[in-house]
Amino acid sequence: MDTIMDNTPQTEETPAEFAVAPPHKTRPGFLPIDTNTFDRCFISVVCFVAIHLLWMRFIESFIPLVMATVISLVLAVIIVRWG
Amino acid sequence: MKSNRLGWGFLSPTLIILAITGFLPFLYVVYIGFFDWNIFAAQKGLVYTGANNYRRLVFDADFLRSLWYTIKFTFWAVSSELILGFALAQLLTKDFPGKTFFRIIHALPLMIAPIAVGALWRLLVIPGFGPIWYVLEEWFGIEYRIGASTSQAFITTVLMDIWHWTPFVTLTMLAGLTSVPKDPVESAMVDGANQWQVYRYITIPMMMPIILTTVFIRIMDALRIVDEVYMLTGGGPGDATRYIGLHIFRVVFPKTDYGYGSATSLLTLYFTIVFCWLLFVAISTSQKNS
Numbered sequence: 001m002d003t004i005m006d007n008t009p010q011t012e013e014t015p016a017e018f019a020v021a022p023p024h025k026t027r028p029g030f031l032p033i034d035t036n037t038f039d040r041c042f043i044s045v046v047c048f049v050a051i052h053l054l055w056m057r058f059i060e061s062f063i064p065l066v067m068a069t070v071i072s073l074v075l076a077v078i079i080v081r082w083g
Numbered sequence: 084m085k086s087n088r089l090g091w092g093f094l095s096p097t098l099i100i101l102a103i104t105g106f107l108p109f110l111y112v113v114y115i116g117f118f119d120w121n122i123f124a125a126q127k128g129l130v131y132t133g134a135n136n137y138r139r140l141v142f143d144a145d146f147l148r149s150l151w152y153t154i155k156f157t158f159w160a161v162s163s164e165l166i167l168g169f170a171l172a173q174l175l176t177k178d179f180p181g182k183t184f185f186r187i188i189h190a191l192p193l194m195i196a197p198i199a200v201g202a203l204w205r206l207l208v209i210p211g212f213g214p215i216w217y218v219l220e221e222w223f224g225i226e227y228r229i230g231a232s233t234s235q236a237f238i239t240t241v242l243m244d245i246w247h248w249t250p251f252v253t254l255t256m257l258a259g260l261t262s263v264p265k266d267p268v269e270s271a272m273v274d275g276a277n278q279w280q281v282y283r284y285i286t287i288p289m290m291m292p293i294i295l296t297t298v299f300i301r302i303m304d305a306l307r308i309v310d311e312v313y314m315l316t317g318g319g320p321g322d323a324t325r326y327i328g329l330h331i332f333r334v335v336f337p338k339t340d341y342g343y344g345s346a347t348s349l350l351t352l353y354f355t356i357v358f359c360w361l362l363f364v365a366i367s368t369s370q371k372n373s
Contacts, residue, residue, distance in 0.1 A: 033364055046357055053350075056134070057141040065134065 029083040040083045044076035051075070115345040122339045129342075136346035146347060148322060149330035150354070156237070156326055157305040160244040164301060165294070167245065168252025175257050190250045197247070201314025204243045208315075229316060233323035236316050240324050243311055248304070252297055259293035260286070295366040299359060306355050327351050 026034040031043065055068035116136055118129040140146055175186060192200065207215045208229055219227040229236040267285050276284070287294075309328035312318065318325035318333070325333070331351065335344035 033368070042360070046353075046360075049353055052134070053137065053141055056138050060138070 031079070031083045035083060037080070040080045043083065044079045047075055047079065048072040112345045112348060115342055116349050118342045120341040122341075132342070136343050137350070139343065140346055140350060145322065145325075146327075146330060149325050149327045150351075152237075152323070152325065153306060153308075153327040156241060156244075156308070156324075157302055159241045160248075160305050161298060161301045163241070163245050164249045164252045165298060167249050168297075169256050169294075171249065171253040172256035172260050175253070176260050189253065192247050193250045195247070197308075197310045198314055200243065200247050201311040204239070204246075204311070204315050208239055230320055233320055236320055236324050240312050240315060240326075243315060244305065244308065247311065248301060252301065255293060255297045256290070259290040263289050292366060295362060299362045299366065302362070303355060303359060306351075306358070 026036045026039075028034050029040075031040075033039075035043070051072045052065065052068050055063075055065060059068075115129075117131065117133060119132045119135070120129050124130075171189065175182065195203070205213075207213045208227070210216050210220075210228055210230070216227050219225040226232075227235060229239050263286055267289075268281055271281050271285055307328050308326055309332060312324055312326055313329055313332070316324045318329045327347075328351075331344055331347050334340050334347055338344075
């Protein structure tokens with residue numbers, strides 16, 4: 001039986017000690033960029049702070065700050081789940 | 084499992100040092116940001132105030148003005164450095180007499196400490212003594228007083244930053260220009276593209292990750308400028324050059340308002356991180372597209 005010679009260069013297998021961790025998986029959502037879990041958490045925190053600052057500056061004299069916290073948390077859940 | 088343990092073992096010294104020198108002080112600043120703490124206040128020690136420091140901050144005209152001055156300063160300084168740095172890098176890719184000498188001389192400002200740069204520029208522009216003052220006043224008849232004119236003080240701080248940091252931009256751009264492969268450029272020339280088209284459609288798109296990284300580093304540096312400006316103008320005249328770093332310095336040290344200073348620092352950090360993250364997204368998108 002003829003054997004087919006394989007001329008492709010053999011590479012040494014990477015030792016487990018030096019294996020590179022797989023990159024975080026990104027996925028598309030309603031946000032304009034593909035994001036991974038860390039990105040979505042980060043965007044949620046950024047929105048959380050921005051909403052609170054804007055609320056304190058413009059709205060707090062009419063509606064208490066607790067409402068900003070509630071809105072921010074709801075938004076955070078939406079971003080992490082569907083963003 | 085073994086590789087995980089080994090990896091964490093190698094990483095642990097760095098992580099411990101980072102936690103002690105970076106993360107714990109950061110958490111402490113976050114904590115202090117929710118307290119009123121002024122060593123000259125009637126009530127000594129920490130007094131819990133909730134979000135009051137942040138509430139005070141969003142209505143603080145001085146802080147908002149400082150933020151606006153910093154954004155203006157960053158825009159003018161970084162955009163000028165980018166244009167000048169790219170032009171100088173382009174010049175350094177050509178051969179001309181004295182090129183090596185110029186290359187060494189133009190990188191010298193990078194080696195000077197920022198506080199010394201401020202002192203040097205103060206000596207250059209000081210009325211009645213500085214050579215820049217002398218040339219502008221005696222040769223061109225321009226009344227040049229950075230202690231009196233807000234616009235002149237602002238322009239001088241921008242020029243000082245350009246003088247200090249353009250060599251850095253030049254060096255990174257030069258590294259980028261020398262790493263651009265020659266084949267696409269030569270192919271475009273053979274196909275009849277002129278010099279401008281080669282730049283517009285080949286060189287600049289290929290250098291975009293390097294350009295964005297340089298801008299990223301420079302913006303972070305410009306947003307936290309303190310010592311050079313402190314030495315040159317001290318934030319004046321009035322508060323025309325009181326950039327955000329200097330504003331925090333004034334709140335924390337002479338006024339000893341530590342709680343409010345912590346809140347100001349955190350908000351500045353927030354703006355810097357958001358700005359840098361937006362740039363990071365731009366870099367990633369450009370790399371993906373290229």
